[in-house]
Amino acid sequence: MKRRIFNRRPKDIHDCTTTSTIGTRPSKPTSASSSSSPLPIFYEHVKTHQTIHYRRKKRQTRVRMMQYCFTFLFIACVILYITKITSWHTQHKLQQESIHPSSTTNTTTTWPHETIHILNTRFMQHQPHLPTLAQARLHLFQTICLPSILHQTFVNFLWIIKIDPDLDVDIRNKLVELIKTSMLSNRIFVVGSNVNYLTGHTKGGWRGGLESFDILRSKIYTGDIQLLQQASKASDEKIVLETRLDADDGLHKNYLELVERDAKLKFRSGKYDFHYWCMESHIKWYIGDNGSQENTTDYPQGMVEGERRPNFCMTPGLTIGMNVGYDVMQLPLYPHHELYRKLKNECLNDGEDHSSIHSNTTTTDTNNNHECITFINKIVSAVRSRTETSAGMEEVSYTAPTEKETNKLRQQVTLWSILSQHFGISKENAIQTKKYFIENRIEIARENLLGQCLGDHSCKNSTKIRLQKIIDGVV
Numbered sequence: 126m127k128r129r130i131f132n133r134r135p136k137d138i139h140d141c142t143t144t145s146t147i148g149t150r151p152s153k154p155t156s157a158s159s160s161s162s163p164l165p166i167f168y169e170h171v172k173t174h175q176t177i178h179y180r181r182k183k184r185q186t187r188v189r190m191m192q193y194c195f196t197f198l199f200i201a202c203v204i205l206y207i208t209k210i211t212s213w214h215t216q217h218k219l220q221q222e223s224i225h226p227s228s229t230t231n232t233t234t235t236w237p238h239e240t241i242h243i244l245n246t247r248f249m250q251h252q253p254h255l256p257t258l259a260q261a262r263l264h265l266f267q268t269i270c271l272p273s274i275l276h277q278t279f280v281n282f283l284w285i286i287k288i289d290p291d292l293d294v295d296i297r298n299k300l301v302e303l304i305k306t307s308m309l310s311n312r313i314f315v316v317g318s319n320v321n322y323l324t325g326h327t328k329g330g331w332r333g334g335l336e337s338f339d340i341l342r343s344k345i346y347t348g349d350i351q352l353l354q355q356a357s358k359a360s361d362e363k364i365v366l367e368t369r370l371d372a373d374d375g376l377h378k379n380y381l382e383l384v385e386r387d388a389k390l391k392f393r394s395g396k397y398d399f400h401y402w403c404m405e406s407h408i409k410w411y412i413g414d415n416g417s418q419e420n421t422t423d424y425p426q427g428m429v430e431g432e433r434r435p436n437f438c439m440t441p442g443l444t445i446g447m448n449v450g451y452d453v454m455q456l457p458l459y460p461h462h463e464l465y466r467k468l469k470n471e472c473l474n475d476g477e478d479h480s481s482i483h484s485n486t487t488t489t490d491t492n493n494n495h496e497c498i499t500f501i502n503k504i505v506s507a508v509r510s511r512t513e514t515s516a517g518m519e520e521v522s523y524t525a526p527t528e529k530e531t532n533k534l535r536q537q538v539t540l541w542s543i544l545s546q547h548f549g550i551s552k553e554n555a556i557q558t559k560k561y562f563i564e565n566r567i568e569i570a571r572e573n574l575l576g577q578c579l580g581d582h583s584c585k586n587s588t589k590i591r592l593q594k595i596i597d598g599v600v
Contacts, residue, residue, distance in 0.1 A: 251580025272549035273375030314348035404506030441507035472497035
């Protein structure tokens with residue numbers, strides 16, 4: 126007969142030493158048997174498993190977040206790269222169009238004015254590492270040049286200020302800040318370039334695209350580049366005027382307007398291919414007697430003197446105008462001091478001799494006996510600073526008027542009134558500029574001497590001798 130399995134003692138089911146019979150209550154387990162129960166061990170295993178699972182989930186989350194971050198950075202880099210490439214291609218295309226304008230481009234709508242008037246100024250070209258000289262010239266620019274342009278009654282010009290590409294960073298930043306905070310900042314362009322065109326420089330100019338191409342491929346720190354691009358595209362279909370202004374000189378507030386008005390009258394007549402405009406009278410501003418402090422009390426703002434130079438083209442305001450269709454490469458170029466003597470009647474487009482004919486306009490007198498040069502003589506056209514920063518060091522000293530020289534004393538008052546009303550020049554800025562020159566006179570002269578003969582700067586022995594005398598304390 127088979128054994129009944131259920132009568133066998135369950136050895137592995139219960140971990141206890143006592144047995145019970147049917148109908149009897151089993152005895153309570155002892156403390157020893159209770160402590161050896163498998164339940165605490167089970168819960169410990171569960172807790173350990175949960176901890177491991179939590180750590181694994183946390184590690185997976187961390188890895189996933191790192192993957193997301195790397196993916197985001199990769200996408201951002203790709204977008205930035207595409208943006209840079211697109212921007213470069215766009216700029217390159219615009220540069221190409223500035224030299225080869227499309228025949229289908231409607232330049233009439235992009236540049237609405239009849240003339241394109243470019244104002245050219247140079248600042249510390251080929252002299253990047255002369256900080257004291259640069260700071261002195263920056264004082265002159267801020268005191269004389271900049272306010273005279275900001276007060277112009279004609280403002281549809283583009284002012285190109287070319288600086289050495291390696292100009293001292295502090296000086297460059299100060300110049301840029303002056304421009305950016307001005308009311309005409311969108312029309313004023315500080316450009317890192319040592320290339321110059323027209324009078325006394327390389328043939329070519331805004332007409333034909335050479336100058337605009339040089340500017341657009343250079344570093345541009347200020348201004349609305351779209352205006353440059355528009356003017357570049359329209360240069361072959363507009364009257365082009367280019368005016369020269371040194372960074373230490375200034376123009377009468379009506380000067381550019383008078384040139385504009387006269388240029389339109391002349392070129393509309395169809396008589397002229399090109400024309401020059403020069404100023405006739407100007408004001409000279411001096412620090413004092415050889416830079417000494419003797420006159421600081423009486424003339425803390427410096428001293429001024431008027432001068433008239435008929436039949437001689439000075440550099441401030443010297444303007445070259447070209448009619449539509451005239452090739453700039455044919456333009457006869459002479460140094461400014463030889464222009465009146467050497468320039469003949471090449472500006473006339475009919476090839477006839479017009480030596481006895483004089484133009485008749487409402488803005489100038491025409492007694493200069495030159496068909497191709499007009500002198501602006503209705504106003505005191507310019508102000509020129511005569512200081513130790515001058516490349517040629519001509520007329521840098523002025524003897525203060527004595528009490529007996531009443532005419533010269535009265536002239537000081539009159540000329541300062543003109544500078545204030547018609548040039549926007551303040552005595553307060555002039556006082557600060559003079560103070561800087563007096564305190565740094567020897568170092569300014571020393572750096573000016575170091576800057577002689579660099580690039581296309583003056584290289585005269587007389588200038589070097591004069592600067593050396595200032596350094597040695599002789600004058």
